[in-house]
Amino acid sequence: MDTIDPQIPEETAGEPAAGRRTRGVAGAAGRRAARSGGGPGLSQPFIMRKLGVYEVLDEEGLQLIERNADKILEEIGIEFRDDAEALRLWKDAGADVRGERVHFPVGLCRELLKTAPEVFTQHARNPARSVQIGGKATVFAPVYGPPFVRDLEGVRRYATIEDFRNFVKLTYMAPSLHHSGGTVCEPVDVPVNKRHLDMVYSHMKYSDKPFMGSVTAPERAEDTIEMCKILFGAEFVDQNCVTLNLINANSPMVFDETMLGALKVYARNNQACVVSPFILAGAMSPVTVAGTLTQILAEVLAGASFTQLIRPGAPVLFGTFAASISMQSGAPTFGTPEPSLVSYGAAQLARRLKIPFRTGGSLCGSKVPDAQAAHESAATLNMTLLAGTNFALHSAGWLEGGLVSSYEKFMIDVDQLGMQQRFAEGVDLSETGQALDAIAEVGPGSHYLGCAHTQANFQTAFYRSSLADNNSYEQWLAEGEKRIEDRARVLCQSWLDSYQGPELDPAIDEALLAYIASRKDSMPDAFT
Amino acid sequence: MDTIDPQIPEETAGEPAAGRRTRGVAGAAGRRAARSGGGPGLSQPFIMRKLGVYEVLDEEGLQLIERNADKILEEIGIEFRDDAEALRLWKDAGADVRGERVHFPVGLCRELLKTAPEVFTQHARNPARSVQIGGKATVFAPVYGPPFVRDLEGVRRYATIEDFRNFVKLTYMAPSLHHSGGTVCEPVDVPVNKRHLDMVYSHMKYSDKPFMGSVTAPERAEDTIEMCKILFGAEFVDQNCVTLNLINANSPMVFDETMLGALKVYARNNQACVVSPFILAGAMSPVTVAGTLTQILAEVLAGASFTQLIRPGAPVLFGTFAASISMQSGAPTFGTPEPSLVSYGAAQLARRLKIPFRTGGSLCGSKVPDAQAAHESAATLNMTLLAGTNFALHSAGWLEGGLVSSYEKFMIDVDQLGMQQRFAEGVDLSETGQALDAIAEVGPGSHYLGCAHTQANFQTAFYRSSLADNNSYEQWLAEGEKRIEDRARVLCQSWLDSYQGPELDPAIDEALLAYIASRKDSMPDAFT
Helix, strand or coil, X not given: CCCCCCCCCHHHCXXXXXXXXXXXXXXXXXXXXXXXXXXXXXXXCCXXXXXXXXXXXXXXXXXXXXXXXXXXXXXXXXXXXXXXHHHHHHHHHCCEEECCXXXXXXCHHHHHHCCCCCCEEECCCCHHHCEEECCCEEEECCCCCCCEEECCCCCEEEXXXXXXXXXXXXXXXCCCCCCCCCCCCCCCCCCCCCHHHHHHHHHHHHCCCCEECCCCCHHHHHHHHHHHHHHHCHHHHHHCECEEEEEEECCCCEECHHHHHHHHHHHHCCCEEEEEEEEEECCCECCCHHHHHHHHHHHHHHHHHHHHHHCCCCCEEEECEEEEECCCCCCEECCCHHHHHHHHHHHHHHHHHCCCEECCCCCCCCCCCCHHHHHXXXXXXXXXXXXXXCEECCCCCEEHHHCEEXXXXXHHHHHHHHHHHHHHCCXXXXXXXXXXXXXXXXXXXXXXXXXHHHHHHHHHHCXXXXXXXXXXXXXXXXXXXXXXXXXXXXXXXXXXXXXXXXXXXXXXXXXXXXXXXXXXXXXXXXXX | CCCXXXXXXHHHCCCCHHHHCCHHHHHCCHHHHCCCCCCCCCCCCCEECCXXXXXXXXXXXXXXXXXXXXXXXXXXXEEECCXXXXXHHHHHHCCEEXXXXXXXXXXXXXXXXXXXXXXXXXXXXCHHHCEEECCXXXXXXXXXXXXXXXXXXXXXXXXXXXXXXXXXXXXXXXXXXXXXXXXCCCCCCCCCCCHHHHHHHHHHHHCCCCEECCCCCHHHHHHHHHHHHHHHCHHHHHHCECEEEEEEEXXXXXXXXXXXXXXXXXXXXXXXXXXXXXXXXXXCECCCHHHHHHHHHHHHHHHHHHHXXXXXXXXXXXXXXXXEECCCCCCXXXXXXXXXXXXXXXXXXXXXXXXXXXXXXXXXCCCCCCHHHHHHHHHHHHHHHHCCCCEECCCCCEEHHHCEEEHHHHHHXXXXXXXXXXXXXXXXXXXXXHCHHHHHHHXXXXXXXXXXXXHHHHHHHCCCCCCCCCCCHHXXXXXXXXXXXXXXXXXXXXXXXXXXXXXXXXXXXXXXXXXXXXHHHCCCCCCC
């Protein structure tokens, strides 16, 4: 268990990351780099919240849900499908295994979870970008999973590996995204059995932020580990977390072979698993908040504690993906009150388990980055920070229920993430913050625009949005009545045009490319 | 000091209010109506928060700001301009008055404020719509003040009295707006010295929700009181709050003749004043959160305690309008982190003063209801509820920094207010909420769509947005790729088309119209 002391040089807080990289540090290979301190001129690599959390359940409510979850674990049980090893491990650990259904004696999962770290570091190849997972830290990562993009021409189409690289580059440049994420979009132009190699390589090559591994098959998880060993060194990987990996439960109450296979690879290699019930309430869980929370807790207890059966001490997160379905159409809905209540409650349950928590992001169901998209995203994102979320996937670019990675929405979200980061710094109560000298200088009936305190502090006083238009109506008219997505498109293109990647040791780069080539040669292309 | 027990019949929670009015109750005159209980079939008239508040300052920080505010009050002082009566009252109360500058001995304002109620009722002519101001109650009111509208043809133009009536009607029909507000737009087609009569009448005639009075001149405040006496009866008005009135401080540290004149009329008549520093931080206050909070507290202490010099026991609110200015262009900005921190902190200061608190709403700087408008509004609105705000002006329809009342944005905001109201209900921990029977019935690997618990509860399970599109992409395409503002426009027109007003006793209506006619006849038209 270790923590990081974030560095926040004010003067660079508003600049894209590309302008701030320190070539010397970024160019060093992972092994060495990951041990040294942060470099100069780097913005805060993650949020350390100075404010408290918001909670929606009292002690009595929390205990009720915990008791009910224990009842589910013991009486109903959780299925571990098509995985004889998992069943054997659970039997050996003292669970009552009937077929593929595992029934857990009260307290077994909690006891196992005691070996999981409350806080840990996920290392980036640039150590200044390593992130703390857990405690008061909040880490924002981009959207995960969409097969489509809405591109800079406004066309909705299948995503490609070029889109994938673009989102990695944009994430690298965005100061408010602390993590490169994983499947920022699904590059469907690359064979399905090979694309994980290109995806992992893109995160390693085009960014120096921490990233996620492949979970779609155990051998793809193994490939991720092998590539991490090339980048960071085998011994470093075995002793440190260098990938975070999304392990979804098949709610209700099932873990399948694929996810268990990936989980086992990562846990065995001391890498972090985010055990996440993927909940569309009303379909995968009851239509109530408390019922959904109970099921989520049971599923996480089973899945997260399983990582400790594989390797005690392996980092694991309490994950929650919460949405509802429309009871009229069956469509998923986002940013509504009930999933917010679920996530706030789940954060509380995670803190009591003393493992880091993942939820939220900038979720929405809208097809375009309009006010619906923004309201739904804002409702999710405000909750994400106030709940005390440690790792927030889908924080930028998510559109259309996660079917689409949107360039425009990505830029709009990144701006909002910056506001969350500023908010989390709380209230400055220093003498400068108190500003009594300014109030005395200005006095009744005057204004503060020119006073000494304003002159000295206005540069860093207020968060400066990169996209909001606050000009006069007349000026806005003269500039063509642009909407925020129009401005986002222009800014996005300018970021992509000005992208300069972090250096990567040519020997490591070569070794990675050789590994990928050899792995690709070993398999025929598969597209389904 | 009294409170109201809100009634929430589930079956009507999603319907516009017009379908739910009870003619008998609504038709009764104010005097009688204001004393009886709520009628059947009425939705909750305001929010009673079952969840806690979010706070950004600790005890030490609060005391620091309070000490600094006391220092401002004593050493710098607050100006009460062009009002000899105010200066005399302050002198008699023990303040040190030098010219128009009033210096307050430490503790004087707090001592005076002890006679102000912590919680009170603002009565509506339909008692089922009376609202609690203070405590755990949150009351949403529409936008206040814009001279322009963005109409249903998408045209931005000066507002008219017809627009005014439309917004009163829409507010009447919106279940999540608990209050009719005040200047929902500025009807510039009516002479400036007469329009307050038409505005107050519109609130009385086209709605039966509580409303705000005119504050633009003392005689217009007197007209408001006279019209209230016709509607509610003179004795009832003297003993109860029937109007809420917006008294802005001229920050920094000035109260002017106009606002003091209106304040005195309302306080003398036992009506509520919302003493609100109108702050664009960086111009009217220091560029820091703590400095802004300090000045706000000083201004509110001076202005709010002044109401108690006029009439001890008169209801008064701690108001805060917080925005920042762009230090580059000087333009106001909304929905950014710093004003949120200011408002959260101000709510805490208000609770310590034991008077109700007003802030927030759905503020934005955008010219159109796009994602900028939504993000800025959401940031403001989420804070509004979580801060524990008691009265939230500008909750629906605010666009372009308050220059425009937007029909489309109004409908989008109303939908979001409904979500806030649902969120504030918190987590149902009843047996139905726990849903253990559902989890047992469904079991691992199945789904909840058809289970008995879902069938019994799905109707009320999730907040149902009136505007979000969650259909498939293909269906959305087929329906013409509509954005949320397109759907809002259609819904708005259908509300206006189906509006049915609450009945108003014809004798009262006639008396109101006669009063208005006589007052209008007594003055020449003025347009500036």
